[in-house]
Amino acid sequence: MYTQPNSGGEQGTALHATASSLLVADCGAVSTKVSLFGLVEGQYRLMARGEAPTTIAPPQSDITVGVIQAISVIEFITGRHFIEDGRIISPEQSSGDGVDVFIATVSAGGPMRLAVLGAVNSPLEKLVEQAISGLYAEIQSIASPSYVATTTQAPTSVGAGMSGSPSSPGGKWTQEQVTQEWERQAARIRDLQPHAALIVGMADGPAGPTPLQEACQLLVNASKERSALHGASASAGVPTQDLGVSPYPVIYAGAPQYVDAVRRMLQSVAEVNRLDPLTSQAQVGAVSVAVGALHEKNVIQQIPGYDRLRTWSESQPLATATSLSSLVRFLAQHYKMNVTAADVGGATTTVMLAGEQGEFIPAVNSGVGVGPGVGAILQQVGWQRIARWLPFTVSEDEIRQYVLNRVMHPQIIPTSMRELQIGQAFAREAIIVTVADAKKQSASWLDSDLILATGGILAHAPKYAQVAMMLLDALEPRGVTSMVLDRTMLIAQIGAIASVAPITAVQVNENDAVSHRLGTCVIPFGDLQPGQLAVRVGVEYSNGRQLTVDVMAGSIEVVPLRLNEQALLTLFPAPGVDVGLGPGERARAAEEIDGGLVGLIIDARGRPLVLPSDDTERQARLLQWAQVLGA
Template identity: 30%
Template sequence: MQYDEKRLTRIVATDCGSTTTKAILIEWIDGEFRQTIRGEAPTTVEAPLNDVTKGVINATQELEELARLKYHNPNIKFMENGEFVIPRKGDVGVDAYVSTSSAGGGLQMMVTGVVASMTGESAERAALGAGAIVMDLIASNDKRMNHEKIERIRELRPDMILMAGGEDGGTVKHVVEMAELVASADPKPRLGSGYKLPVIYAGNKDAREEIVKTLGEKVDLIITDNIRPKLEIENLLPAREKIHNLFMEHVMKQAPGYNKLMEWTVGPEHEQVPIMPTPAAVGNIMQAIAKEENIEVVGVDIGGATTDIFSVFTKDFIFNRTVSANLGLSYSISNVLASAGLENIMRWVPFDIDESELRNMIKNKMIRPTTIPSLLEELVLEQAIAKEALRLAFEQHKSFASSLKGMQKQRDISEAFSQSVSGETIVNMMTLDLLVGSGGVLSHAPRRNQTVMMLIDAFLPEGITRLSVDSIFMMPHLGVLSEISTKAATEVFRKDCMIYLGTCVAPVGKGKIGKPALYAKLELPDGSVFEEDIPFGEMRLIPCEIGQVAKATLKTHSGLILDADRKKELTVDLHGGKVGIVLDTRGRKPFVLPADKNERISALKKWMKALNAYPEHILS
């Protein structure tokens, strides 16, 4: 249900992350919605407090105190007797409270299918679209022995299982075999011992009777429409709706304090506003940006436990989401080291460091997830690890997006097959218009220039790409807010959430270090002109403020190209930002760092100086 500004003049929104609970206040001021105050506190879903609402109360109390200071009004009170004050009474209370959550690791699922690359992959897309982390995909043809599959189900203890397989009217044998595996495993839920594990069956409708016989007594079985009713049709929406409902009814109620939190979320008419998984909320906003501005977008949310990548590509606004469940910067930071390798992390560090020192820093971050770097060297290391986490997550996203054609209710699979055969991803960096970063390491970097460097090094944008960052990691709040007021969510998004960092110009192709790569002439709004024939292997930063535009003439050398039409010469408007316009002639496809350690460190320092990313003394 949507409400207008007459019913919504003050809204509190929280996002309960795996490490931190973030609260924001949104108010109707001078004819528009604006985000005015923010507060945060450690998330309290784990021992010793075991109650997520404690963190929400702490973050909201900070909002209250700051609001009283801002408005010189000691009567402002958002919570009273452990509940949000609704409706407003004069200057007291709020009109609505909404929340998202990924605390406790978010929604963790397993999916099963008959053929991994078909019904299994469809089940995985349905789960990802509902905001879940897919812990494993088990299929009849995945080459594991049955006892290994059973052991895997027992070991992972997911929040729920989604079972798919078989087209309607087809054979039931393989689907029933998968159900027998689940029954043999007798899986127990991760949270809560007093209820059965929810299992959604979205496979061949002819097998339903056998599925009920096999699983009915052992699990909480929910039956819904077949995800793949015919080989050429994919029908994800019914399964996604069941996942979301079960997440609310079962999983969240079992997590410490969530049943209380669910009672708190409320709209202007005292109706409950469902808590959304954080990734689903971010996905809402990403799709809204793309459709409203008619652009192609890639967004990333890097957290403590997971890294989510969202993309919207092609004229049909095809939306994809992937979750890298083992790539994060606190709980999962050791997994980043294991996945990327020490060498790949150290290639971004412009100084020597002992391996044991790096490992100690990583382990300390894992066991003390709320700490932040206290030394500049630690900051550089953490941002190097972030680059690798982002790079790996994006590689996973591109490979997953290669054979899927979006999250529509019905989808023509023949298109997906044509892509799988060619092996091409629909993620095209040359046509990408906007790259959006969010998550603590990107949103809270001490210098926005560091955020620009992390985004460019990790994603390697091609051609001309605008860069932006979620100012205070507000996208989840706005995603769930859009459920009751799209107007409030979009206004706050434009005015307060997005900080445009600038534009990256990166010619694609190979070149020789030191040889001319890009002639650039930029006429800047202040009347000055930047003009240079930039050698290959360099970076330049040209200051140009948010809202300003530089008239640019660009010409490449040595076969380098500037856009999807393979043009080598462009006259184009380049948008400024908080950091400015970056000209990156380090090459793409491939992008190669110097193999020699001393040369690499020298190059890193040169690029960091060019972008003004760190204080001078660390780069000397």
């Protein structure tokens, strides 16, 4: 299993060990959240929190404006002052004004676009996908024309519709067809407008070293086109900030004997960073670190107002995904359990799974979210996949109108239950497609002991049971797991704190971030027969009261178990049904489980979850499940 390295480092751990106050900003695509942490009776606690729209777009075009607006909310709440002359007051003053440490995480600015060039085959493409799976990056694989011509059957027709996907070798390509392939590749780079490029492939393939040479030539041609476009736009008075003519950053992870030749070809158009050839998972980590560094340099550092934001902190702003990955792995190691985090944002959906043995499976789905990224979900899954989660009939036009409104006005809140449920249906699909991407990168998938949920649409849900239902539907956990809602959206911020002050991170996590415990879930799986008993649940409360509940296959039941209440569980699954110890094996908890805001949830709907195909039946079941859960 691939374990991604921690690119966040250990910067500042000793430096901030004695800080009495911290101000942490999380700058998202839609909103900026700022939290104040301080010592209360010897424990670090959340003191106040402010939120404001992110301001990287005109008319402000300065990310610090939104940060200051969010800090102003904290100043109003606390009566303290943190900003003076447009700067953070630091360290904390004897008057109580100021703060000892300021930390920022950033997911605004969009993903980094990476063109993967050279002798790109399916195994190499999969390795690259693994390398960027925990980063704000999206790739476009563009195999060199000679590699395509030697590994695919010649197309029967020449034109834009011909395929470049690998297939069985066939007839020889004509020169006209190769020329058409060159034009198609150049058009793909033109459309992508990549921030950077990754050149891969060895020289022992059917095309030899030619694909590496052609990859360089494609970048040279793209650079000339970009320069010409930049000049024409400047002459016409068109803003050219998105069409800069700085050299392409290039990561070269191909045949080592040709690195000097690549540098000579690209000396006027690219800055080449050499890595060991990408041939196996052993090199994935190095590629991930290199791409992460390019994202920081070419996306985060280019955000309007970044330079000012950077001067407020002794450490560089972290990508929010990096911060979240630090926390998930930290919690898995600290509590010795498998931890899954699901973060549904406006433009990015992230699912990360960390195991107690050091396993780590990250998936950052850039461009997929419930704000500006909602259109990408619709494009990927289709409107019927959205409609299947709705307990009412909906038309394609209504779904598309919802998407249009969200893309144009991502900060609006739902004005009706119908609109709320459509948004939550999109959130389910955002998680589902992200989990599917994560599973492509890993040979095995761990059952989670703890699920952390964060992101605006989850944190702001009117009912806790709605969050529980979304997580059960989308993540499809199995066995016994606990679910926690990060209502204050602190998880990513705590990850940033963990890199500089681990003790602070643990205390804030336990005291504030995970205070909204939804409850413990028991999810039997295996041979569940509809209408038949799935599992008998014995509950022994701390006060001695006992309860037995029979749960039928296809149903959800909620057993009363309140927040701060505990009980011992005994599970008697039906033959062929598994609750985590094997089919038909009885399970008795060695320790008491915790209750929560929803209670003890028994989800016997089966895994994988299959909804009824009949619309009327499906809608009735959705309503029934929601009513039982209290959603």
